[in-house]
Amino acid sequence: MKKRDCRTYLPAEWAPQSGIMLTWPHRHTDWASDLTNVEACYLELAYHICRYQKLLIVCFDHAHKKHIKQILKEKNVALEQVRLALAPSNDTWTRDHGPITVLCQQDITLLDFRFNGWGDKYASDLDHAITATLYHQQALGDTVLEPVDMVLEGGSIEVDGSGTLLTTRDCLLAPTRNPKLSQQQIEQKLIQWFGLNRVLWLGHGYLDGDDTDSHIDILARFCDRETIAYTHCDDKSDPHYKELNAMETELRGLRSITDQPYRLVPLPWPAAKYDDAGNRLAASYANFLVVNGAVIIPGYNDPA
Incomplete structure (x- = not known):
């Protein structure tokens, strides 16, 4: 830089x-x-x-x-x-x-x-x-x-604008992206390029049908520097239940830049969506877009 x-x-x-x-x-x-x-x-x-x-x-x-x-x-x-x-x-x-x-x-x-x-x-x-x-x-x-x-995708990182970046190990440490870089080396590069004070890593969380190796933008998003909205599964019969609840436990253990627990906002769990071949798709309300004065969210034709 x-x-x-x-x-x-x-x-x-x-x-x-x-x-x-x-x-x-x-x-x-x-x-x-x-x-x-x-x-x-x-x-x-x-x-x-x-x-x-x-x-x-x-x-x-x-x-x-x-x-x-x-x-x-x-x-x-x-x-x-x-x-x-x-x-x-x-x-x-x-x-x-x-x-x-x-x-x-x-x-x-x-x-x-x-x-x-x-x-x-x-x-x-x-x-x-x-x-x-x-x-x-x-x-x-x-x-x-x-x-x-x-190698870095925008959907793989989430920042609060105050020096904290949230990401997932499954994505950034995937051997098909930057195989010669360790977690510590990747973290130092993120700090250098984005002016960070710290990087928070999640080790849990995934969605079936996701090709990104668990991008953070389908799992957990900052709403402000004290608040994280996250994908929450309340259906114990769903294959995602155990892993997403483990991610929720991780999020509860994190501290904000003011050294307080984050205010966590669980997002509704959309009904399962499938393609024409019967494969489950990665549906998540966390995959929203913030614009000037509005937030645009996916709907999935789902009353949730």
């Missing part, structure tokens, strides 16, 4: 934002077989994001860009809030392959970590290149971009 006269830090997701970035689904992604329904979901997401702030949409090619602009118009999305940029993609998980923004007083830097498809599970060459492609097109403005030679 380049030396600066001020302390660089990673703000919490609820800090003021200049915009949100979405990588739009297309026929070359895993969504191809259900693209109409998936696009409808993305249109809802875009509509509500644009009620609060600007939106950068990554389009696969020129034809894709034209198509997206048309369906946004039909949905009455506030197009003055939208910028469409071109960058081919393997998939759509922007939180994981997109840049991570750090601040140093008023100076903004975009960190471009390596993305390898959650430990080489999926093709990721195009997704890994998206941030650099957008930067060279000036789609990210005149913000400084700094490449980082370390």
Whole structure:
């Protein structure tokens, strides 16, 4: 990291934002077989994001860009809030392959970590290149971009904006990500890049159907520096019950930056969701998105 006269830090997701970035689904992604329904979901997401702030949409090619602009118009999305940029993609998980923004007083830097498809599970060459492609097109403005030679996904880390980062051992210590780095070395790099005082590690928690090796963003999220909302399973017959209750015990043992127990908010347990092949999907209300003035949560067509 380049030396600066001020302390660089990673703000919490609820800090003021200049915009949100979405990588739009297309026929070359895993969504191809259900693209109409998936696009409808993305249109809802875009509509509500644009009620609060600007939106950068990554389009696969020129034809894709034209198509997206048309369906946004039909949905009455506030197009003055939208910028469409071109960058081919393997998939759509922007939180994981997109840049991570750090601040140093008023100076903004975009960190471009390596993305390898959650430990080489999926093709990721195009997704890994998206941030650099957008930067060279000036789609990210005149913000400084700094490449980082370390595999890290945005969904694998959660910060309170006051120097604490929460993550999981299953993900960050997976041998398919940074096999030459120990837990201590990874922790020191996180402290360096994000201006942290400490890193809190969870050793429990998972969801069936999750390809990320237990990303923290489906398990536990800061609401403020004293509060954590977490995935809670109250169904003793569910295979997740034992492991998620062990995670809850871990969370109860953590202390906030003020050395007090965290205020824990259990999130409802959604009814099990399955794909067409009968495989259970990783449904979690913890996988929400904070925007300026609102929180957008997944619904799953579930009354919970």
